[in-house]
Amino acid sequence: MKRHLLTCLVFLLWSPCLWAQRVQYTTERPRVEDVNDEDVTIQRVELTEQYTIIYMKFRGSGSRLGQRLGPNLGGTNNIGFQPSSRLYVNQGERSFKLVRAENIPAEMRRRVDPGEEVDFVAYFERITPGYTVFDLFECKDYVERGDRIICFNFWGVHITNPERKPKDTYAQRTPRPRPLPPVQSKPNPQPRYQPRNTPGLDETPAKPDVGVAPVAVAINGLTRDAKTRRPVAATLTYRLISGAEAAGDSPADSVRSTLPGGNYKIPIETRGVYAVTASAKGYFSQSDTLATNRTAVTRDFDLVPIAAGSKITLRAVYFNVSKYDLKPESFPELDRLVGVMQENPTLTIKLEGHTDTVGDFDANVELSRNRVDEVKRYLVSKGINANRIETIGYGPSRPINTNKSLKERPENRRVEMVVVNV
Template sequence: MNCRLIILFLLLLSPFGLLAQGQYTTENPRVDDVNDRDVTIRRVELTDQYTIIYMTFRSRRSSGQMFKIPLPNGRGYSLPSTNTISFVPTARLYVNDGEKSFKFIRAENIPTEKRRDVSPGEQVDFVAYFERITPGYEVFDLFECSDQNRNGEICFNFWGVHITNPAKKPNARRAPATPPRQESKPPVTPRPTPTVPTPEPEKPKPSAPATVAINGTVRDAKTKKPIRATIRYRLLSGAETNGDEPADSVRSDGTSGKYNAPGQSVAVYAVTASAKGYFSQSDTLATSRSDVTRNFDLTPIETGTKITLKNIYFNVSKFDLKPESFPELDRLAGIMQENPTMTIRLEGHTDIVGNFDANVELSRNRVNEVKRYLITKGIDSDRIDTVGYGPSRPINTNKSLKERPENRRVELVITKV
């Protein structure tokens, strides 16, 4: 008898025993795309309670790499380049293009509040626990955070992680139990029912905000072909928010380019569409009581491409960057980090109001200020050329108050990929 118990105990500890308890393990799962090439997923375990993701962060920076800090006089000093990592507790797992989401539970060997320094060449193995993915879903996205809220830090986002997670087999139907035979009993005279006061009707509870959809199509701006892209959307204002909600995301269909994101009615959202090999696009959308459509045509990253940098703001007649410009420039810095051989030219333009020479000088100072900001994000100055054209290259007649702001712009030209 004792030998049988020992054998049964060993079977429970074996891999077969773990599978019998509903656990599945996928070693080195296939990943369609990843946001940060320094982090990898080594293993995904599915238990009765959790989705457990084992990851490794390995810095590719060498110990001799230096980071230049510019100074106003044109000089600067260098500091050793270091990495810092953390795991945002608002992270989510998504399946089937956002059909279901699974919350983050806890992490091991990586902080969730403060960031941890990582020395050049150091390897950090860490684990993240999420709610158990519903059986039957065998591909998920890990959305840790939005890069635009991380001050240049890259989020640990993975797209299309393939795992073993078969659907549960339906239980065999049981025959209905035969009801027990009732023994005959003498009739019982019912007692009179006491009078009970009629309860007051309950007051209706406030209903949750009505939902609408934010949808549209993502295409290549040149070929007009559909693109599989990531659409991040964040609630800025609405019935149940104070403006600090974390961003959510969905993926557009690779065949049709269509996407569909759930939202609140009568609310304001910040929406960004991004895809590998393309410049991202952002917009602020206000929802009413019906669905909102926003299509995105993304410009490919290739030599000769010219785009106007949106959401770049300066004070009137000055070249100081406003803080509202930082998210757009952070995204540009991220694109240049993902394409380390890419070089660009920043072109500054103004309207016709004021002195011509003063406007040329202003446009030159503004693009140089943009260049300085990109340098603080780790972009080598040799990769960025600047030129100020002042009012000499308008894109409209400059006659009306509506047209003039369109001429006050910063344009980007890719000179090499």
Template sequence: MKKQLYWMLSAFLLLSVTVNAQVEYVTDRPRVEDVNDPQVTIRRIELTDKYTVIYMTFQSDKQPRKQMQLPPGFKLPPGFKLPEQQGDNTINFEPGSRLYADQGARSFKFIKAENIPTEKRRDVVAGERVDFAAYFERLDPGITVFDLFECSDRQRQNSTCFNFWGVHVINPKKPPVSKPKPATPTPAKPPVQTKPAPVTPAPVDTVVATPTLALKGTVLDQKTRKPVAATISYRLISGAESTGGAADSVRTQPGNGQFAINAEALSVYALTVTAKGYFGQTDTVTVLRVEKVYDVSLVPIEAGAKITLKNIYFNVSKYDLKTESFPELDRLVKVMRENPAMAIRLEGHTDILGDFDANVELSRNRVNEVKRYLVQKGITPDRIETIGYGPSRPINTNKSLKERPENRRVEMVVIKV
């Protein structure tokens, strides 16, 4: 009973601290590229005037862990005790945690945690849910992707670290402070007229157009750098006017590939750029208080073309597809239906962590899972080849927390069209 009251009081204090802080930006259920422990999820991130507050949930397994059993007839030597089993049945949050951004060039220190201990580990019963929060130094404005490094395997040998890679958060740059203009001297009053001024008709009311920001750019062929006639679908996903409604769209201007969208300041838009004969591109774009320029290079659909399927997600060390991957794969299905002679090769890649052979097998299983999804959507299996390279073909040095997730990718190569 005392323990329950303690955690209830902790949760109340957590709410009090958050309410008193000035919240600048909120990201609910942020997109996470990879996580070390699937039992831990990030529910919400608040950027206040002082802190980066990350609200997390730990969900314990419903079945209790089995205790170590000795073989029949085996007796322990005098004075020897079995080690206490640690793992999913105890939790804590390491005080040496950090947030990293820009490939580890910038880091932000851990400040405190609420509703979870930072020194000794606390017991968690089977099926228990623990909601807690971790406070870090405030992210610099403009950092929209970071890694949460809670501990290393050396720090915690018998349980899993709460590490997250590629956490996406709303955190636009602050607009530059404009200097006040010097005051204009007041002109001297004209002399009083001795004759009455002629009567002029009252001006007709005019409507002054409210200025709007522009989200604009140019769509080009990645190979030839020539303009492309494309359709840009856009949807406001975060901002004062965000309603979660359907997407709208505009087309590029004939001849120059340029487009422009009326945008809301301090908002985030989801953009999808499509064009006949090209692979589409999807991205999120943040608009601040100034005009935003977003140029797009589309890859033509031709033999030898190679693209990275950016929005393909798997659970850590597993090959089952997450539902967030389906929109990207559905777009690929549409392209292959529109090009019935098109054949592709899916190439799987991992980072360097773990056993080499296991990583090769994991990459092979992941691309086979992508193939299975495409086949379920009606694409014949003979149009899709698969190969797993594991960690053998990295695109960077693999040294930092930022670089390693970039190597965990699925690439597609067009064999023929």
């Protein structure tokens, strides 16, 4: 009897834990876009009803002396996991706190010798169903008592986490009997059958089938001088690049903005994402991608004049994470810059590269320099004289915002162009 009671007690104590740990989705070795410390990897991500469980492995390679190492430790590592760690989704739209970590301390005090491997687990709050990519941000690299600490940060971790399907509660309801309508006596009751006046035609005319008229959608706005804010007559070129009825090869079309107001309107017949470019003589062109759905889209284009000292951000220039290889999506923007420099043969420019503040300062400066050099190589390959292009990499030293949130960080990763001479 006592043994039976003891078994029941143990089962009751463990049942909540077992229920909480029931795995809903598992992602083995998830794809990770970028990692801050290459000595740590994510082995598996499990999603339960309560937690996001991340299984990680640290390998003491001994190759990062002076980073996560002490100066007198002879090549050993001291590892830990910060209690302030968070998971972020959709560029910081939502965050999920660390609940606990197992087999790794909350402070930098566990020693790992070269060649040693440490498996540890981090329990976070459950990521909302539907978010399939997250960033793990442990901390920002820092120096502690002369030792440089590299944080376990991962960017773009892809997992299986589908949205929850709404439960069909209608079938579970017990329908209530509807009360019968009260019987009203009629002074002159009509016969059930009324003869028709014309064979085959009903006396009562049928109601016309009135459908809902589609809502007219357009992209509209103003084209102005970025410095004087005065209206400018410009050409707006647009093309459907993605959507339910788009294959990405739709032909381009254009409209003109009119003076005196600088107004333009692009009528939208097929919903989707459009690439729109505003261009005017004497100005640098400006591009944007705009999604059209059920309502009109307003986008004003403030065009920068081609004059000494003018600066613009080349927004449509893209690189792979932590690399300086140009993505093919960058070519249209750079080709437009080539056209401007060909139309203005005395124009000289300076390309300035910038990064966010995450990671090593010197490495970010080098990355920004390599990126603008790569842009210069592309322009030269299109026939622009190399002497007309200067390059400089500032790294993270000139942020345009506080750089504290994941939503702000991409704004600091940019290439800017300054007009040196016209």
